[in-house]
Amino acid sequence: MQNNDTALFNRNFILVVIGQVVSILGSALLRFALSTYVLDLTGRADIFAALLAISTIPSIILSPIGGAIADRFNRRNLMILFDFTSSAVVLSFVFFLLAGNASVILIGIVMVLLGIISAMYQPAVQASIPVLTKEDNLEKANGIVNGVGALSNLAGPVLGGVLYSMVGIYVLVIVSCVAFFLSAIMEIFIKMPFSKREQNDHIVPTLFKDMKSGFIYVLKQPYILKAMILAAVLNLFLTPFFLVGTPYMMRVTLQSSDAMYGISLGIIQFSSILGALTIGIFAKKMKITNLYRWLILISILILPMALAVSPLIVRxxxxxxxxxxxxxxxxxxxxxxxxxxxxxxxxxxxxxxxxLGKVMAIITAVAQCAAPIGQILYGALFEAFSLSVYFPILIMFAMMLLISAAAKVMLRNEEVIA
Structure with missing residues (x-):
């Protein structure tokens, strides 16, 4: 282990990573418990998708504000504050559960509140990584943070699938509450460089000026604009499929047990871990101009997925x-x-x-604008074609081919060096 504060595996970076593991594990357990409870309660993909979409809206609206806050205040302190707040929100939900008031509306309110907190929390985390590691290690550091996040999301559904049928939603929600609290405690011991910036006005107009400077920077960077557009389109047609379509098909179409349902969601997160661990292998050969090839590969793999849930294979x-x-x-x-x-x-x-905080938050907000639309779209499609769930997948295949072609044209003149 190196002593350099910007080395990849320094103490502060490790504490951030561990804090992320615990916090995201708690979030994954809570998300699994609430989503499974809603699906079991209603059995409807459209209601499930609507809740996911509603919980995404705060990130779209508030991420730029979260980014401005992350660049203005101590990022470590922000992470501590938001984890403690998440713990308090979940603890309040526990009391409603114990009182027998766990309605779909209440679950929606909890998801919105946690979405608001996440919109403030994530920019602080994303902006902290470059401060805690050398630029040469930044790709690996992002891969590690992404990988441990996916690992926690993997453990969440698998552990949740086993525990949901054994101990029920109550214990899972309490465990997630404790996880947020422990993450905040660990983050107290992080030492993160922070230089207080001069503030000549009240905090609200200052934050809006900061957001304006972030938007101006983004608008002057053609690559960032194109990356946001591509991310938004993928969030409309591809990402929502794994958030809405996969849980619906596993739980309703294939009627998975609690354990197999948890394993199926865990496999998705395990795949993210594999991607994060192999980024070092592919990164040196990747170029902006050939990203369309990756999208074509994804398009090709979608067709057998449609076949997998067709009547021919389901029989x-x-x-x-x-x-x-x-x-x-x-x-x-x-x-x-x-x-x-x-x-x-x-x-x-x-x-x-x-x-950095503002720019990353703006990218997230713009990219996620399409997510609620995509989630509601897939919810409606899977509800309408509940007896032929392969049809929405075929629509996704056609759209991904178009996106691949558009990406080839849009990024052909970009020569950004990673």
Whole structure:
């Protein structure tokens, strides 16, 4: 281990990573418990998708504010504050559960509140990584943070699937509450460089001026604009499929047990881990101009997924459908993760530290604008084609081919060096 404060495996970076593991594990357990509870309560994909979409809206609206706050205040202190707040929100929900008032509306309110906190929390984390590691290690650092996040998201559904049927939603929610609290405690011991910036006005107009400077910077960077557009389109047609379509097909179409349902969601997160761990292998050969090839690969792998849930394969039993579906889903999610880390790393390297929180938050907000639309779209499609769930997948295949062609044209003249 190196003593340099910007070395990859320094004490402060490790504490950030551990804090992320615990916090994201708590979030994953809570998300699994609430989503499974809603699906079991209603059995409807459209209601499930609507809740996911509603919880995404705060990130779209508030991420730029969160980015401005992350660049203006001590990022470590912000992470501590937001984890403590998440713990308090979940603790309040526990009391409602114990009183027997766990309605779909209440669950929606909790998800919105946690979405608001996440919109403030994530820019602080993303802007902290370049401060705690050398630029040469930034790709690996992003891969590690992404990988441990995916690992926690993997453990969440798998552990949740086992515990949900054994101990119920109450214990899972309490565990997530404790996880947020422990993450905040660990973050207290992080030492992070912070230089207080001069403030000549009240905090509200200052934050709006900071956001304006972030938007101006983004508008002057053609690569960032194109990356945001591409991310928004993928959030409309590809990402929502794994958030809405996969849980619906596993739980309703294939009627997975609690354990198998948890494993199926865990496999998606495991694929993200594989993508994060292999980023070092592919990054040196990747270029902005050839990202379309990755999208074409994803498009090709979508077709067998449609076949996996077609009546022809479903008649053969649960496991043939399950295996074929995830043989394709794993490389798709790996490719999505690799492309995401590659693009984020380039943006981080190009952006000054005093603008980093705002720029990353603006990218997140713009990219996520399409997510609620995509989630509601897939919810409606899977509800309408509940007896032929392969049809929405075929629509996704056609759209991904178009996106691949558009990416080839849009990024052909970009020569950004990672």
């Amino acid at each position: 053969l039993g649960y496991f043939p459908s399950f295996i074929l579906f995830f043989l394709c889903a794993i490389p798709i999610v790996m490719a999505m993760t690799i492309v995401s880390i590659f693009v984020i790393t380039i943006v981080q390297k190009q952006t000054p530290n005093d603008l």
